[in-house]
Amino acid sequence: MKFFIDTASLAQIKEAKDLGILDGVTTNPSLMAQEGISGQINIINHYKAICDIVDGDVSAEVISTDFRGMVEEGKRLADLAPNIVVKVPMIKEGIKAISYFTEIGIRTNCTLVFSAGQAILAAKAGATYLSPFIGRIDDLNWDGIGLIAEIAEIYAVQGYDTEILAASIRNSKHIVDAAKAGADVITSPLGPILALLNHPLTDIGLQKFLADHAKAAQNA
Numbered sequence: 422m423k424f425f426i427d428t429a430s431l432a433q434i435k436e437a438k439d440l441g442i443l444d445g446v447t448t449n450p451s452l453m454a455q456e457g458i459s460g461q462i463n464i465i466n467h468y469k470a471i472c473d474i475v476d477g478d479v480s481a482e483v484i485s486t487d488f489r490g491m492v493e494e495g496k497r498l499a500d501l502a503p504n505i506v507v508k509v510p511m512i513k514e515g516i517k518a519i520s521y522f523t524e525i526g527i528r529t530n531c532t533l534v535f536s537a538g539q540a541i542l543a544a545k546a547g548a549t550y551l552s553p554f555i556g557r558i559d560d561l562n563w564d565g566i567g568l569i570a571e572i573a574e575i576y577a578v579q580g581y582d583t584e585i586l587a588a589s590i591r592n593s594k595h596i597v598d599a600a601k602a603g604a605d606v607i608t609s610p611l612g613p614i615l616a617l618l619n620h621p622l623t624d625i626g627l628q629k630f631l632a633d634h635a636k637a638a639q640n641a
């Protein structure tokens with residue numbers, strides 16, 4: 422399973438990259454706004470800065486909601502770097518745009534996915550990645566991980582190539598459960614990725630190893 426970081430923060434992207442486990446980055450307009458990035462030129466420059474850090478895929482989301490606007494924006498974004506993936510919302514115009522991008526060889530990430538039916542449409546349109554939002558589904562007391570499992574089953578039965586990118590991750594258990602449910606990729610904020618490191622027995626065990634080593638050194 423690939424690990425993407427879900428942020429527009431250059432510092433956090435670098436921190437995840439330094440772990441040696443980073444396969445890519447996803448952003449969205451809210452994450453760009455959180456970093457104070459606005460205006461076409463600043464947004465373009467920020468995507469370039471992210472692509473300078475990361476070799477793997479970087480999802481850059483279109484703001485337009487009509488076919489023509491999405492195509493213009495998507496082509497501009499895709500021209501920035503070979504690892505840009507154009508992120509397109511799961512709406513009628515978005516599916517048209519994904520089909521078009523597929524035809525001309527531009528890779529896409531279909532975002533804001535909340536149902537298996539939407540997942541089938543996106544795969545038919547040739548989306549490279551599909552982003553079901555686990556956390557936002559769980560927030561409504563529905564079953565985000567259940568949706569990942571359902572889509573994984575459908576994609577396997579149908580032989581679809583679209584990769585399932587489990588998004589809207591809120592905690593490290595989501596990452597483990599998405600892996601079990603058949604996600605090809607998770608995209609997560611840095612916190613849940615780092616939380617995968619934690620176990621109290623690891624801390625206790627390490628303290629004992631170091632204490633025993635120090636004791637032996639004293640007795641030598």
Ligand code: E4P
Binds near residue numbers: 589590
């Ligand atoms: C990523 O591609 C999504 O935009 C993101 O994971 C959404 O996460 P949120 O529900 O925490 O905003």
